[in-house]
Structure formats: C-alpha cells, structure tokens
Amino acid sequence: MASTPPRVAVVGGGIAGSLCALVLKNRGIIPTVIDAGKSGLGGRLGGGDRTIETFQSSHRRPARGDAGVPFVRASDPRLAGIFSMLEAKGLLAKWNARFGILGSAGGGFLPSGIIAGTSVRSMNKDSGEDSSPNNANKTTDAGDFCGFIDGSKAPTYVGIPTMADLCPGICRAADIEVILGSSVRKVHLAPGGGWTLSLDGKDGMMADSYDGLVLATHNPLLASDTIQTIAEGELQASKDDHDSSSLIADRLLQLSKDLQLIREARQPIVSWSALYPSDVSKDRIPFDAVAIPGSHVMQFLSRNASKPNRPGQLDGCELWTAISTSQFAAHYADADLDQVAEIMSSEVKQLWAPYFDNSHVPDPIYAVAKRWNAAFTPQTLNLKEDSIALAPWRLALCGDYISNSYSTPFEAAALSGLDAGERAAASFFQ
Numbered sequence: 507m508a509s510t511p512p513r514v515a516v517v518g519g520g521i522a523g524s525l526c527a528l529v530l531k532n533r534g535i536i537p538t539v540i541d542a543g544k545s546g547l548g549g550r551l552g553g554g555d556r557t558i559e560t561f562q563s564s565h566r567r568p569a570r571g572d573a574g575v576p577f578v579r580a581s582d583p584r585l586a587g588i589f590s591m592l593e594a595k596g597l598l599a600k601w602n603a604r605f606g607i608l609g610s611a612g613g614g615f616l617p618s619g620i621i622a623g624t625s626v627r628s629m630n631k632d633s634g635e636d637s638s639p640n641n642a643n644k645t646t647d648a649g650d651f652c653g654f655i656d657g658s659k660a661p662t663y664v665g666i667p668t669m670a671d672l673c674p675g676i677c678r679a680a681d682i683e684v685i686l687g688s689s690v691r692k693v694h695l696a697p698g699g700g701w702t703l704s705l706d707g708k709d710g711m712m713a714d715s716y717d718g719l720v721l722a723t724h725n726p727l728l729a730s731d732t733i734q735t736i737a738e739g740e741l742q743a744s745k746d747d748h749d750s751s752s753l754i755a756d757r758l759l760q761l762s763k764d765l766q767l768i769r770e771a772r773q774p775i776v777s778w779s780a781l782y783p784s785d786v787s788k789d790r791i792p793f794d795a796v797a798i799p800g801s802h803v804m805q806f807l808s809r810n811a812s813k814p815n816r817p818g819q820l821d822g823c824e825l826w827t828a829i830s831t832s833q834f835a836a837h838y839a840d841a842d843l844d845q846v847a848e849i850m851s852s853e854v855k856q857l858w859a860p861y862f863d864n865s866h867v868p869d870p871i872y873a874v875a876k877r878w879n880a881a882f883t884p885q886t887l888n889l890k891e892d893s894i895a896l897a898p899w900r901l902a903l904c905g906d907y908i909s910n911s912y913s914t915p916f917e918a919a920a921l922s923g924l925d926a927g928e929r930a931a932a933s934f935f936q
C-alpha cells in the first residue's frame with residue numbers, strides 16, 4: 507500500500523455502506539461515505555430526510571418512531587460480533603419484550619415462547635406460493651415478517667436512540683468522513699486509475715476524485731451503468747484482438763443487464779406510526795410486537811415504548827408503529843398518505859377490538875404513513891459471494907440484492923457491506 511493511505515468513496519450510507527466504510531477504515535484506507543439523504547445516513551433503517559416521523563403530543567413534545575426497519579438480528583457469527591461491538595458502543599441494545607403472532611380475525615395473541623420451534627411460515631396470500639426461506643417472497647407478506655418468530659433464537663436488537671441513529675453512529679464512532687445531501691449522478695474511470703464522481707449536492711454539480719469506489723446504493727442502476735461503461739472500454743480493447751478483453755466484456759455486460767432486472771423488481775411497503783391515548787395501555791394490550799400473518803393490510807405491529815431507551819409514555823400517550831403488506835402498499839401506490847394512514851389505523855382498531863371487550867377502541871390522536879417504493883428486493887443476483895469486487899477497476903458493489911444466502915435482507919446487506927470492505931482492502935491497492 508502507498509505511504510499516503512488511499513481514499514475510497516463509498517456511495518450510499520445505509521447499513522451496507524456504513525459497515526463497508528468501517529472495515530475500510532480499520533484496514534488503513536480513508537473512506538468517504540456519500541449519501542443522497544439530506545439530514546442523515548441510514549437509508550432504509552430510517553435515515554435522511556425521508557423517514558423520521560416527528561409527532562407533537564398534546565403538550566407539543568416531539569416523539570420519534572422507527573419508520574424504517576423495526577428491529578435487527580444477527581444469525582451469522584460475523585455479524586453477531588459486529589453487533590456486540592455496536593452494543594458496547596451504545597449504538598444497539600437488545601429488545602426484550604412480549605413478542606408473538608396476532609391472529610387477524612379475532613384469533614388472539616400467541617406468545618413467541620409458545621410457538622417457538624413450530625414453523626409459522628404461511629402460504630403467500632394471493633399466489634399460494636410457498637414462502638420458505640429460499641423463496642424470493644420470504645421478506646414480506648409471507649406471514650412471519652422478516653423471520654420475526656422463526657429467527658427469534660438470535661437476540662433482537664434495536665438502534666439507540668432510534669434505528670435511524672445506527673448508521674450515523676457507526677460513522678461517527680469510527681471518525682469516517684460523511685458527505686450528506688449529495689446524489690452521485692455518474693462515475694468515470696480516471697485515466698491513471700481511480701474514479702471521478704459527479705455529485706449533485708446543495709452547491710450544484712461538482713466533481714471529486716478517489717482511488718477506489720464502492721457502490722452501496724439501494725438502486726443498482728448506477729452500478730449497472732458503471733459496469734456497462736467498463737464493459738464498453740473492454741470491448742474497445744478487444745478490437746485490438748485481445749480475446750480475454752472480449753470475454754470479460756461479455757461477462758460485465760451480462761452483470762450490467764442482471765442489475766437492471768433487479769432494479770425493476772422492487773417491493774413497496776408503507777410504514778405507519780401513531781400516537782394513542784393512555785387507555786391503550788401495556789396492561790390492556792398483551793403484546794409489544796407481533797407478526798400478523800392473516801392481515802392483508804399490515805404484517806408487523808409494535809409498541810415503540812417497549813424498545814430500550816425510548817420514552818415509555820409521551821404525556822400519557824403511547825407511540826405505535828406498523829409495517830404494511832406489500833400488496834396493500836402496491837394497491838394504494840397513488841393514494842393520499844393521510845387516507846393510507848387512516849386505513850391502517852382502522853386495521854389496528856380491528857386487531858385490538860378483542861382487548862377492549864365491548865368498549866370503544868380509541869382512535870389515534872395522530873397517525874402518519876410513509877411510503878417506501880423499494881423497501882425490499884424480491885429478486886437477488888443469487889451469487890455465492892456476499893459482494894462483487896472488480897479489483898482491476900478498484901470497484902466493489904454491495905447491498906441486499908447480491909446474495910440469497912441469508913434469512914433476512916438486513917443481514918444480507920450488512921454482510922455484503924462487510925465483505926465488500928474486506929475485499930476492497932485486500933485487493934484494490936496491491
């Protein structure tokens with residue numbers, strides 16, 4: 507490695523990009539995380555300007571609910587090690603609460619202790635497909651939201667103070683440079699090696715150069731375009747009769763096409779957060795977080811206050827959050843979000859009805875819905891590797907769309923980021 511540490515741009519500061527940057531930093535490389543989010547990193551963990559819901563309770567005290575990933579788990583020992591480190595730094599904490607499954611039609615609450623060891627996977631509601639772990643539908647609408655019950659042997663963690671704080675916390679703790687509010691529009695291979703990035707930021711378009719590049723964006727379009735450009739360069743070289751260049755170009759072009767297909771297959775969901783009056787109490791509702799296999803509207807519902815380091819009560823009110831089914835989100839793709847929030851609140855009312863006997867289930871004081879157009883990637887590249895590293899061009903790709911080997915997309919993204927960091931550090935600058 508050269509005496510001046512090389513600089514690597516990590517485009518995308520979700521969990522994949524943040525963990526990739528952490529590894530690079532630990533391996534003596536200077537990473538810069540560049541993210542389009544204006545107010546924070548985190549991507550689908552709920553970062554940036556897109557996600558954090560702010561409520562004003564009756565006394566105008568703000569409350570923040572987790573509007574992205576509601577919980578995380580590490581079944582893989584490599585990720586479990588990272589989680590222990592993040593827990594020691596106060597960025598993650600274990601969430602021990604009353605977990606289980608809720609029947610949607612008065613079926614009642616089954617605590618996870620009772621159903622542990624039994625499979626709670628259901629049939630996909632519309633297609634009748636098996637939603638076993640190797641099926642692409644495993645992530646959503648599959649009965650057991652992101653393996654909430656099936657994966658419960660591994661401890662359940664949440665970000666502190668919110669899920670949205672995890673990625674900023676990782677970068678802050680490792681003193682990693684972060685550029686926010688800058689969307690990378692295009693990347694160009696520099697003639698002498700390395701990359702020049704065209705950034706669209708608050709000061710307009712600007713260019714910046716780096717020795718290496720990791721694309722950790724949720725949308726593989728940038729990766730597809732970048733690889734196509736490399737392939738075209740190889741094709742040009744093959745015109746001089748370099749057979750190997752032609753072979754490499756073909757493979758790269760195929761990868762570029764595959765990335766386009768992944769981009770087209772995206773599953774939307776809606777996250778919902780609502781503030782309830784105090785009669786929705788811990789004593790009345792017997793659970794804190796449930797998967798809801800039978801509901802066409804929502805697949806996960808949780809009490810925010812049961813998470814560690816969250817305020818228990820907000821002026822006597824309780825904050826709840828939920829994740830819709832993708833089917834519901836697709837159906838209401840163009841609907842007004844207030845209307846969507848109202849429908850989700852009505853579903854909660856029905857789910858809670860058995861716990862209010864014959865009395866009236868309260869309406870929320872306030873409810874908001876947030877639409878995620880590409881929450882899940884139902885198809886992956888299905889590679890054996892967790893990330894893609896193209897060492898001759900000092901380019902790596904990571905994210906939840908690469909490998910199908912993990913039980914949850916969060917875990918796939920996190921391990922992909924770690925792998926990309928290790929491979930970039932090992933091969934880019936030899």
Ligand SMILES: Cc1cc2nc3c(=O)[nH]c(=O)nc-3n(C[C@H](O)[C@H](O)[C@H](O)COP(=O)(O)OP(=O)(O)OC[C@H]3O[C@@H](n4cnc5c(N)ncnc54)[C@H](O)[C@@H]3O)c2cc1C
Nearest residue numbers: 518520521522542549550652689690724881914915916919
């Ligand atoms: C509401 C919700 C709930 C979920 N719940 C779960 C769950 O319980 N369990 C689970 O396993 N998974 C869950 N998921 C999926 C999980 O969030 C993702 O699989 C995982 O977080 C992906 O991480 P990532 O880093 O690959 O991508 P992302 O988190 O999407 O990060 C990509 C980042 O790249 C940035 N970016 C994109 N393009 C550019 C560009 N051109 N220039 C600069 N920056 C760019 C984005 O701003 C973003 O911050 C959920 C997703 C949502 C939306």
